[in-house]
Amino acid sequence: HRLVLATRNAHKVTELRAILGRAGISLELLGADAFPEVPDVRETGVTFAENALLKAHALARATGLPAVADDSGLCVDVLGGAPGIFSARWAGKHGDDQANLDLLLAQLSDVPDEHRGAHFACAAALALPDGTERVTEGRLHGTLRRAPAGDGGFGYDPILQPTESDRTCAELTPDEKNAISHRGLAFRALAPLVGELVPG
Numbered sequence: 001h002r003l004v005l006a007t008r009n010a011h012k013v014t015e016l017r018a019i020l021g022r023a024g025i026s027l028e029l030l031g032a033d034a035f036p037e038v039p040d041v042r043e044t045g046v047t048f049a050e051n052a053l054l055k056a057h058a059l060a061r062a063t064g065l066p067a068v069a070d071d072s073g074l075c076v077d078v079l080g081g082a083p084g085i086f087s088a089r090w091a092g093k094h095g096d097d098q099a100n101l102d103l104l105l106a107q108l109s110d111v112p113d114e115h116r117g118a119h120f121a122c123a124a125a126l127a128l129p130d131g132t133e134r135v136t137e138g139r140l141h142g143t144l145r146r147a148p149a150g151d152g153g154f155g156y157d158p159i160l161q162p163t164e165s166d167r168t169c170a171e172l173t174p175d176e177k178n179a180i181s182h183r184g185l186a187f188r189a190l191a192p193l194v195g196e197l198v199p200g
């Protein structure tokens with residue numbers, strides 16, 4: 001299956017190689033960086049699914065190849081679901097994980113433990129050059145710590161402790177995280193659709 005991956009986030013590339021590789025479909029994943037001429041997509045959607053589809057369609061159109069994309073983020077209960085689709089630029093600068101995490105912790109400093117529920121959400125999109133599209137979603141529920149812990153993963157991983165775990169996502173091994181993560185769930189659901197729609 002020759003498939004291009006519409007992301008400029010190296011952490012996503014690493015996780016998706018592992019997740020899709022294990023899903024029984026071998027995929028040739030080429031990052032969007034392999035196509036420097038393809039402009040960045042403006043993420044104008046109001047949902048994870050819309051933004052994932054925007055990214056996948058743009059790369060499929062530009063390359064003539066089937067494309068997959070991930071749009072994801074952290075949704076905090078007490079903030080009504082924010083940062084949500086704005087997770088990558090919560091503190092202003094796109095992709096500044098440390099600043100985003102520091103700002104969120106500061107915003108939640110007065111929130112008591114029993115109200116620190118949150119979840120990661122991921123939409124996985126597949127787009128073909130002819131316009132065919134599929135999208136699947138996954139969530140990982142947990143609670144937010146008061147201080148970061150762990151060196152693994154990326155983004156908000158050091159503060160999200162999955163329900164029924166005593167560690168943060170950043171303290172899980174990559175395999176442990178992928179087994180339960182929003183991204184693992186979304187892309188394992190997408191894998192059979194890739195198998196149906198993309199020639200092997």
Ligand code: ITT
Nearest residue numbers: 007008009070071072073074087088154155156157
């Ligand atoms: P692309 O659009 O190029 O794929 P991006 O990093 O801009 O890369 P998003 O717009 O989907 O991707 O934003 C995702 C943000 O949500 C990311 O920067 C993290 O802050 C957060 N996030 C998503 N998945 C996460 C995970 O598994 N662990 C921790 N934080 C995550």
